[in-house]
Amino acid sequence: MPRLVGIDLGGTSIRAALATGPTSYAERVVRRFTPAWAGPSAVIAACAAAARDAAGGTPDGVAIGIPGPLDPESGVVFAAPHLPGFEDLPARDMLSEAAGCPVAIHNDSNLAGYAEWAAGMGRRARTFVFVIVGTGIGGAVIIDGTLLVGTAGTAAEVGHVPWSPDGPSCGQGHVGCLEGVASGTGIARRAAVALAAGEASQLREVRPLTASAIADAARAGDALARRIYDDAARALGRSFGALVNILGPDAIAIGGGIGSNVDLLEAPIRAAMAEIAFETPLRRCRLGQAELGSDAGLVGAVAWAVRTFDRDPGPAPAART
């Protein structure tokens, strides 16, 4: 097997690992801080060093997941909120030159979703949707084994769909979209707005006012916290209902920190899906938690490196169980 490396690039850390199979990697994972403050060239150099370290020399190919909208075909990153200077950046060619080998870039949520399809909750699904609900909301759509990328490489932005024309805007300025009400940022902001408006709640004593703390308050019976999570769940469920109607997936996997609050979210998500989705495709769609957790990004990058650069990858991941 060629020496293929997957890299999960985040705003604070870089993880790199050597592929040992279609969706597996060597035990030793290289970890480095992301020198985000030092600009793109320094970040790319750190990624190249991590790749060489993981491969024990020059790799034969690298796939990297990057947290922002990008075009995998042209290799250009349009923007990356947590990586200053990653704007219209030819990241693929820069990393290829620095690492001395061919490189493939992809959106990090897309690769995490690919991992869930290849080795996680979505195994063998013909049409699979992955939704990661954390600070923001991202996702991936895989149809017949192909990651949907669209005309600009940015498809599967499932967090930016209509919730309500009167709803709050998300951090990226979309008016009344899902992310504004169901992301960690959106949940915290809604609580802050309600408290500033004088609403009674035990959240008034909470510092810092995080989505996680609000979830705890909802569990403890706080009415405001409960309403905010109910709205988040209903918004997620209605959006999932739309995905069922548009794509007809076999499975939808929810991941991310917010998405893991199964006790608060699952029942109202299912109820809200039925508000929007047609009965037959809804019945045929499994809904469940993503299985790979924070490992999904690295598994996805490794799997993508193998898929892209290994000429004899063995049986397709979809055939594995």
Place this chain on the structure above:
Amino acid sequence: MPRLVGIDLGGTSIRAALATGPTSYAERVVRRFTPAWAGPSAVIAACAAAARDAAGGTPDGVAIGIPGPLDPESGVVFAAPHLPGFEDLPARDMLSEAAGCPVAIHNDSNLAGYAEWAAGMGRRARTFVFVIVGTGIGGAVIIDGTLLVGTAGTAAEVGHVPWSPDGPSCGQGHVGCLEGVASGTGIARRAAVALAAGEASQLREVRPLTASAIADAARAGDALARRIYDDAARALGRSFGALVNILGPDAIAIGGGIGSNVDLLEAPIRAAMAEIAFETPLRRCRLGQAELGSDAGLVGAVAWAVRTFDRDPGPAPAART
């Protein structure tokens, strides 16, 4: 070329034509009334007779567009609101037996969208979305030449996506969905509700209160009519924005009677798309009127017959201009 027939089955009429090329048909189009009241067997028999008439004998293959959710793989129609008795009906096998040849069935909006991709506004688009806004709202999604059908065969139901959690329900009971506010039925219903609530409007004098009459009133400056069309346009635009984010289409084509009100709808649709869509994929997505009009259903059925049953169909439609 084998004798391949396309059929456009509607609630009131059947049209059938013989294919003369990948997206063209013979000048003589067979038309019959749909004996909907007489039940499925009579409707299927009428379709078979029309197919034989169009082919001048037993056809070598038939493709038929049916107005309702169905599974093209199993050949079963789940429901067809305007065709009583079409419930869990094995329509493909019934028509195949009646016509004496292999048959393919598909949703009529899907085939109309396929026609727009093969020979209309979406020519050569890699990812194409067709939205037909008439009495209801339907559509089609074509990715790399393949009609998206999903796990139940019912994908591309782009009319049933969230508008507002407080919005009216559509005719199929989906709470606050696009169809409830932007379809012909939804537009007429909203006007009736506002008038019943006592709102001042010149619509009070209008009989019958159709979406078309409301469009005329909007053009004449009636505030209620204008607001109803503005809401419809904003709902369509926000939904199109979601499609841009999820699918990244090269082109979105709008068809149907309501969709043809370009003067009322186009500007607010474009403005609302920008509320939701990311800039890069939005810039790369053409938006325009469907080109084939009421011919799309028959062109699509013919094209689907050729694609399904002609072993030597020549160059793919996508390569044609």
